[in-house]
Amino acid sequence: MFDRRDFTRLAAAAFAGIPFLRSPAYAEDGPDGAVPPPQTGHEDEMAGYDPKVRWMGDERIAMLMYPGMTVMDLIGPQSMFAAMMGAKIHLVAKSLDPVTSDAGVTITPDATFETCPRDLTVLFAPGGTDGTINAATDPATIAFMADRGSRATYVTSVCSGSLVLGAAGLLKGYRATSHWSCRDALAGFGAIPTEARVVRDRNRITGAGVTAGLDFGLTMVAEMRGRTYAECCQLMSEYDPDPPFKAGSLKTAPPEVREPMVKMVASFKQAAEALAANSGPR
């Protein structure tokens, strides 16, 4: 495909795509899907990189944004996807107006439902609570998800983003996961709720709550670029987790944490179940 000199240039660009090393120049991508120019200053260092690794690609990744989304659901996977050199990430919303997350972070989309490419490698939905229920009952959002999801190579979500997939009819007959508070509600969409950090069923790949987006993101990078590339992303993002407490799941959280939190999510769980009952298989 290309000679050694070309490979070195491309590999240099590849690693410039890893967020930790990405120079600001790379924030401005070229024309849609184009390979960014390889002037990275890393050319000399890249000699000898393993040519068996798929450093280059041309994946098209659309990440849905909507008011009230949980921004960590979006950024965990985005931080891994952004390391895939040559891939183009589209932050897609109903309009180009900035979108404010549940926790008050305002992000500017770079594509709309109209301008987002029609044929995607990855379609992704982040979660949230009220905002997610709103997105999952918004006709334009659901039409967009159903359309792109019908052709995307991978249809994916993190956290309660799977409610949006379910509402778009994309989980019927598929095993899928979600945040622990609304995983069971997926059954209302005809999905098979499955308890795991990352659940894969054919081309549907769903992650559990919020921080599961990191495990999901690495799984996706490995799927698209192979294990070594994903491990490079893991090392660069120093993903060697060491939580100070062991309260990250219903099984490990102590009762004084689990009980109030289960109570706290009761109304959201109900809203998710009502959503599924109204938009599930008919």
Place this chain on the structure above:
Amino acid sequence: MFDRRDFTRLAAAAFAGIPFLRSPAYAEDGPDGAVPPPQTGHEDEMAGYDPKVRWMGDERIAMLMYPGMTVMDLIGPQSMFAAMMGAKIHLVAKSLDPVTSDAGVTITPDATFETCPRDLTVLFAPGGTDGTINAATDPATIAFMADRGSRATYVTSVCSGSLVLGAAGLLKGYRATSHWSCRDALAGFGAIPTEARVVRDRNRITGAGVTAGLDFGLTMVAEMRGRTYAECCQLMSEYDPDPPFKAGSLKTAPPEVREPMVKMVASFKQAAEALAANSGPR
């Protein structure tokens, strides 16, 4: 301080502050430092929550933003801080113009160096590469960090954000950590480079690379609100990590990952060392 009825209302607001449950209404905080109005719809559910937990607070948290920052460094901790009801998070930049990260995510600041409160509970800096070197050599940024850092209750960073602290003279004589690629460079600022996921020395609390922001964030919440509150955040963000590979540190990454990545960061490591040599103790 307040009776049971007040506590229930406040606790309800507290849990509305947890990102996973936060309603869009809470994205718009009231006047600076004010307690958000407690109309959450969760009042009835909150009866019986443990009154020994510090659900309410009035912390002022300033998170620096600059072009080329690594957005995951910012959002990991932000997702934990945002769950602290009553706390006010300021996303601070040189101006209110949107700031684009190394990976192409554009976030709108809500405070400038001028409008950020003078007395902070937490001053925080995220990392990056070229953008971080630029921020750490920008006089206005360094003046802001040195000023607020001189009075903040906690002076903190994740990833190479510790280079910004170091350049502002905030790490002299303190143990601190950073991304593995530039941890040793901290010595040039008079700091004591320390290998750990989260390093605390008196009121300086620094996290390792990128994803260490989650462990850092939980550590900070526990510091400010106690362990139970932090464990609630951990359960709500389902932080029960399960990386698909074991390549997240130099010790665990296989040679075919470690060697090229070490080579890759060589020029950034050099830039960090040069920065420290030029802005360290004189």
